[in-house]
Amino acid sequence: MAFWRELGERVVGGPSILSADFAHLAKDVERTKAGGAEVVHFDVMDNHFVPNLTVGPAVAAALVRATDLPVDAHLQVERPESLVPAFAEAGVASITLQPETALHLHRTLTLIKDSGCEAGVALTPATPPESLRWVAHLLDYVLVMSVEPGFGGQRFIPxxxxxxxxxxxxxxxxxxxxxxxxxVTAPRMVRAGAQVLVAGSAVFDGGDPERDMRKLIEAGRSGR
Known part of the structure; x- marks a missing residue:
């Protein structure tokens, strides 16, 4: 599934499962799809690179079977190269790496591409965009993090x-x-050039993921 290569100039939204109800994960994702979501952001945390501990390839595979939305696995983990084959086998559409944790970033991005997934890199608030110069040709997208990795519900870093x-x-x-x-923040990011808006708390904490997903997407598109 080539989500990023087929994105064109569209502005789209997607839920971060970090704030979803894990007991009803597929249902929560489908509710955001009804609100216009076009991708699922699947946060993977290992209690080492970040202090939180979340989910792995087995949950990703179950979610892939339960939805027709592409799943983007964001590996906020140490030694991400060891997990790439398992997430590719799980059926995710794309895999995002933290450059701080990949011992050989070029090699790991190549592994993602060779596994049939699209490849991205996540920039934490202190990671400069210039650091991607020598691997940009391997990337299908870039994730700009506007909070520190590890937890949902943080304040936006302007x-x-x-x-x-x-x-x-x-x-x-x-x-x-x-x-x-x-x-509030989505239009600012879109005006700067962002096309995929990921939200967790803003979508799931209000009790109506369909309504809040739609509201977020509409606000983001107003930034155009």
Whole structure:
């Protein structure tokens, strides 16, 4: 499934499962799909690179079977290369790496591509866009994190707006924005060049994921 290569110039939204009800994960995802979601952001955390511990390939495989939305696995883990084959086998559409944790980033991105998935890199708030210069040709997209990795519900870091703009200027790749994305911050990220808006708390904490997903997407598109 080539989600990123087929994105074009569209602005789309997707839920971060970090804030979903894990006992009813597929149902929560389908509710966001009814609200216009076009991708699922699947946060993988290992209690080492970040202090949180979440889910792995088995849950990803179950979710892939339960929805026809593409699943983007964001590996916030140490030694991500060891997990790439399992997530590719689980059927995820794309895999996002943290460059700080990949011992050989070029090799691991190549492994993702060779596994049939699209490949992305996540920039934490302090990671400069220029660091991707020598692997940009292997990337299908870039994730700009507007919070620190590890937890949902954090406050939006405003400097991330300029980082989105810089990534677009340097590489011309689709940008995914994740962290503190709300109907207030989404238009700012879209004006800077973001196309995929990921939200967890803003979508799941209000009790109506369908309504809140639609509200977020509409707000983001108003930034155009």
């Amino acid at each position: 400097e991330s707006v300029e980082k989105v703009r810089r990534v677009r200027e340097l590489y011309g790749l689709p940008v995914q924005a994740d962290g503190g994305i709300t109907p």
